[in-house]
Amino acid sequence: MVQIKTPEQIAKMREAGLVVAAIHAATREAAVPGATTKDLDEVARKVIADHGAKSNFLGYGGFPATICTSVNEVVVHGIPDEKTVLKDGDIISIDAGAIVDGWHGDAAYTAFVGTGHAPELVELSRVTEESMWAGIAAMRVGARLVDISKAIESYIKRQPRPAVGDHSLGKYGIVEDYGGHGIGTEMHMDPHLLNYVSRKRGKGPKLVPGFCLAIEPMVSLGTPHTEVLEDDWTVVSTDGTWSSHWEHSVALTEAGPLVLTAVDGGKAKLAELGVTAAPDPLA
């Protein structure tokens, strides 16, 4: 069953989403060469405390930290620690969440550490982020869940992948083992959202006002396949190629999508795509 939210509940989720946006802003500033991933976790912990919110990551299935820090070939679910020191040229995905009055927010972004990144990494992150926005723009009343998957996949497939070293697949790897999800009174709820179209899954539920989803493509420069390391969390690409991950939590309203974890509610970016974002209930 999909949990459908009232406008009042969406306003609460917006509060949680803005805490997540604040974690993103603070960790983005702290993700510099010489910082450890543990330092970033401390930054996130403080933002959550300052807002009087709660962490939904800490303790989730035993997860030991407040954010996931996934560096280079780590796709998702990297655990912050003192050993992982960020270096110039690294890319890191930071996935963060918060709970306000029982309502959850969840979002991730890919950051560049230092300067001088190879153009294919800049392009990888751009393609991943834009595919997320294509998915968000497809979140329309009356559409089906599969329309979001289709928008994400077809955006990625339209992008020529730059040649990288000896990897000449000529296309990006769309990670299939993980995907987006419903969100609300829990961080992970029905339905699961694939980042590609699967005939086996059918069209999925119809999108109605009150439908809330975390939309999160994960894309690698090589293989779509992943494996989990011995810590039972860290997910890496099986061929060691680097990957990007972007995520927003989005509420569908009568007036269109509201990007709960974007400071402007998604207004600017959706306008570029010809979609009007719903008004911010807290503005």
Ligand code: MG
């Ligand atoms: Mg998520």
